[in-house]
Amino acid sequence: MGIVQRQGLRNTAISYIGLGLGFVNTVFVLPRILEDEQLGLTRVLISVATIYAQLSAVGFASMGIRFFPYFRNREAGHHGFLPFLLGLPLLGFALMTVLYLGGKPLVMEQYSSDAALLGPYYQWGVVLALFTLLYSLQDAYLKALYHTAFSSVVQEVLLRVLVAGAALAFDAGYLNFHQFVLLYIGLNSGIALLLTAYLAFIGELHLRPQREVLQVRPLGELLGFSGFALLSNISGTVISSIDALMVGSKLNLGAAGVYSVAFFISTALTIPFRSLYKIAFPLLADYWKQHDLGRMAEFYRSTTRLNTVLGCYLALGIGLNLDFIYSLMKPEYAAGATAVLLLLLGRLFDGITGVNALIVVTSPRYRYDLIFNASLAVLTVLLNLVLIPRYGLGGSAAATSLALVLINVARTWFVWHSYRLQPFDKRIPLLLGIAALAGLVGWLVPTFPSVWLTMFVRSAALTAVYGGLVLATQAVPEATPLLLTILGRSKA
Structure with a gap:
């Protein structure tokens, strides 16, 4: 099995573990411990840092993955590709930081009802955005090197476990909320340093700039692709992050926390x-x-x-x-x-x-x-x-x-x-009709004194009616073997 296949299988497994941990953290752990406005604060900080970093990166992360094969030469330090990959985004970050700090009065006006909660952490957004930027660029560099598993484990698994641990420490009284937020920012920032250490460990931390980097491919080609990638990437970031920011500004941070969980x-x-x-x-x-x-x-x-x-x-x-x-x-x-x-x-x-x-x-x-x-x-x-x-x-x-x-x-x-x-x-x-009928049956299940019992009975009724009708009608031939396997295991 080649390196791409091995890395792909590992990343798929890591992604699903991470999805599970992320779901448990955001839906069960944090909402049981944090008040809605406290959770809303953490989501707003992450959303701001993500957009801030994306704008600073000017599409260089995608450019790095796309064009690195032309620069690949380990003995020559990849012709100074890593300093080039970091350079323009760091200049972009400097510009964004001037705008971010200069725009504080305008931003705080949008969050006027929660200024006392958000205000002390506004400057920390610069730190969080810087390390978010460094993480994304180093992650792109590692992907280009076909070393993807480590960064996936760090972000998808380790970070989520550590955040859960920080929340539990806050719940147990070992941390006050201010300390928890600073630790939360530190954990989200520190993963970038882990990638730096890993690059040094595998011998790929080539930080010496080289003029040759400007001669491998035309600079206009690299910047043109970066611009295209910036527009594409920022669209995805806006779609995933803007809701919590706008709910927080139009309503309050508590509403942003409630919306994030939903x-x-x-x-x-x-x-x-x-x-x-x-x-x-x-x-x-x-x-x-x-x-x-x-x-x-x-x-x-x-x-x-x-x-x-x-x-x-x-x-x-x-x-x-x-x-x-x-x-x-x-x-x-x-x-x-x-x-x-x-x-x-x-x-x-x-x-x-x-x-x-x-x-x-x-x-x-x-x-x-x-x-x-x-x-x-x-x-x-x-x-x-x-x-x-x-x-x-x-x-x-x-x-x-x-x-x-x-x-x-x-x-x-x-x-x-x-x-x-x-x-x-x-x-x-036909499938939509089956879903409507099964949903009606599940909805008609009475509510029992125990929410656990209600959930089990309702889910069982839904599964029996839905799965039975899908099998009986052969509505989805592709799903029949899977449904038969599930039903067979449930009877065993």
């Missing part, structure tokens, strides 16, 4: 989609190479059926058991229940529309993917501006979901118009 509860729905997309990306690229639109069309429809059957089941399971999920947290977080349901609808539609985004990005018209991503980011911001003042947390969730629906409708139309490929067949309405 957002992460809804991310459980995306786990099977991500698994399928890891498989879909290389397959679609191969179909394009072979000009095999027939197989691509069948793959498009089959993945849509799988996403529909898995997505509907998980959405119903989460939605029907929200009372149980929120019973494990402080009571104030239950205010996000409506937001969870709205976010689930948007994410479910995103999954049901299939792999349209991957078809676009692997197609000859891949540049349109940037237009769709940028449009999604702009739509998300505009809809949040309109809906949060009117509907609060529910308005932000509705904004995110509506933006997802509109962009996926546009992407699906674009794929059909460009290549006459569409993801739906007659089984999709």
Whole structure:
């Protein structure tokens, strides 16, 4: 097995462990320990640092992965590639820092109701953003070197374990909240230093600048690609981070904390989609190479059926058991229940529309993917501006979901118009009907004195009706072996 395959398998395993730890941290550990405004503060700090670092990086992380093969020469220190990779982003960081510090009065005005809580940590945002930037650049460098497992373990596993440990120390009284926040910032910053140490350990910390770095590839080509990557990357960052920032500024940090928990509860729905997309990306690229639109069309429809059957089941399971999920947290977080349901609808539609985004990005018209991503980011911001003042947390969730629906409708139309490929067949309405019936059965299950008993009975009823009808109707032939295996194990 080659290094790429080994690293890929390790990263897949690490990613899922990290997803699980992240979900447990954000949905169960932190909401049981932190007040909503305290959790909101941590989310706002991370969101600000992420956008701050992305703007500073000017797309150099993606550029580093794309062009490093041209510079690769370990004996020559890769022609000074690492200092070049760090140099312009650090200049960008200096400029962003001037804007960030100069804009403090404007930012604090947006968070006026929580100025006393946010104010003491505003300058610490510079530290957190700097190390976030250094982490992303070193992570890109390690990816280019095919050393990806260590950075994945550090960010996906170690950091989350340490953050949980810090929260437990705060809960036990070993830390006050100020000390917890500083430790939280320190842990999120310190992982960049671990990557630096690892680069030194493997002998790849080449920090001596070299003039040759400007001669390997035209500088204009590198900067042009970086600009394209910046627009693409910042769109994704805005989509994932802007909600908490806007809820915090338009409402308060407590609402941002409640929304963050609701957002992460809804991310459980995306786990099977991500698994399928890891498989879909290389397959679609191969179909394009072979000009095999027939197989691509069948793959498009089959993945849509799988996403529909898995997505509907998980959405119903989460939605029907929200009372149980929120019973494990402080009571104030239950205010996000409506937001969870709205976010689930948007994410479910995103999954049901299939792999349209991957078809676009692997197609000859891949540049349109940037237009769709940028449009999604702009739509998300505009809809949040309109809906949060009117509907609060529910308005932000509705904004995110509506933006997802509109962009996926546009992407699906674009794929059909460009290549006459569409993801739906007659089984999709059947699956949605089965989901509606199974959801009704689960909803009719009475509430028992024990939330645990209610959850188990409701989930069992949902699973029996949903799985039984999917099997009986052969609505998803691809899922039948998996369902039979699950049912077989449950009887054993």
